Amino acid sequence: MVKNIKRTGLSTQYRKSLLASLICGVAVMFSAPLVVAQSGMDKPKKIENTPFSEFTYLQAQxxxxxxxEKQWESLPWFPLDQLMVGSVADKDDFSGRFKIGWRKEGLYLVAEIVDDKLIDQYADPLVQYWDDDTLEVFVDEDQSGGLHKTSYNAFAYHIGLDNQSADIDDEGNARLYNDHVVSQWRRHKNTIVWEAFIKLYDDSFDHRKQNAPVKLKAGKKxxxxxxxxDNDNSPEREHFYGSTFIEGQDKNQxxxxxxxxxxxxxxx
Ligand SMILES: [Ca+2]
Ligand SMILES: [Ca+2]
Ligand SMILES: [Ca+2]
Ligand SMILES: [Ca+2]
Known part of the structure; x- marks a missing residue:
């Protein structure tokens, strides 16, 4: 464009005006991604403000x-609004909230998800399952914290649109844990109601053996x-939103x- 300005012999004032526009344009081009990145991080919730610390007993299953259904009515909604990976989504692209209740046999979850396009582009449930539309349930049965990538100290169940649940096993391989999680979702206009029942297993779990889920009771931590x-059109997920504020730059932990x-x- 600078060559064109010289070639067309424009007036000095007009050249200055064009140059100013160019500089502004370049400035916007370079600043826009920063604005997007920062707007996802600029209002982190402090850990003490995490909106949930208790899960309520469900009288009816x-x-x-x-x-x-009406069994859920008395339980509060919690937001899925903490950006962990990708760009900020507008509310039609992704928004979500959830309720959790518990009974002796496990946790019951319902999530209301708005997602404008559902995709399951990697048909094999053990291949790149985090880059399909996926509801991800993280649970640590004894609140021990600590690493769990290749152990059963905790689980990160990636529930796909086919209602299968994948995580990494104690040898570092992707594995299905379909007997741990029962899942079913359904679209209601523009909202998906996604329900799941999740059994909890302690860190003695071994996929080579028979395992009994932990029976839950009041006071358990x-x-x-x-x-x-959320992915709509990309090789990798576009947004990864969670329930929980994570400190530091790396939210994907x-x-x-x-x-x-x-x-x-x-x-x-
Ligand atoms: Ca239901
Ligand atoms: Ca979307
Ligand atoms: Ca644990
Ligand atoms: Ca999607």
Missing amino acids: PRVDGVL IGFMLAYC GWINASVFTPVTLVK
Whole structure:
């Protein structure tokens, strides 16, 4: 464009005006990505402001069918609004909230998700499952915290649109844990109601053996986090939003480190 300005013999004042526009344009080009990146990080919630610290006992068992029934009415909604990976999503692209209740046999979860495009581009549930639309349930049965990438100290169940749940096993391989999580979702206009029942296993779990889930009771302390991987059109996920504020620059720690989960007490 500078060559064109010289070639067309424009007046000095007009050249200055064009140059000023160019400089502004370049400045906007370089500043725009920074604004996007910062706007996802500029209002981090402090850990003490995490909106949930207790999960309530459910008097009646919800049906895991993608329909929000009256069993859920008395429980509070919690937001899925903490950006961990990717860009800030507008509310039609992704927004979400969830409720959790518990009974002796496990945790019951319902999430309301707005996502403008559902994709499952990697058909194999063990391949790049975090880059498909995925509801991710992080749970640490004994609130121990600590690393869990290749151990059963904690789980990060990636529930795909096919309702299968994947995580990394204690040998570092992707594995399905479909007997740990029952999942069903259904679209209701522009909102997805996604329900799941999650059994909790302690760190003695061994996929080579028969394992019994832990029976839950009031006063039990667990670590928990929920997240949604939203992808619409990209090889990798576009947004990864969670329930829990994570300190520091690297927010994508939940799949490795249970210390970033929210400490929760089960109450009656
Ligand atoms: Ca239901
Ligand atoms: Ca989306
Ligand atoms: Ca643990
Ligand atoms: Ca999506």
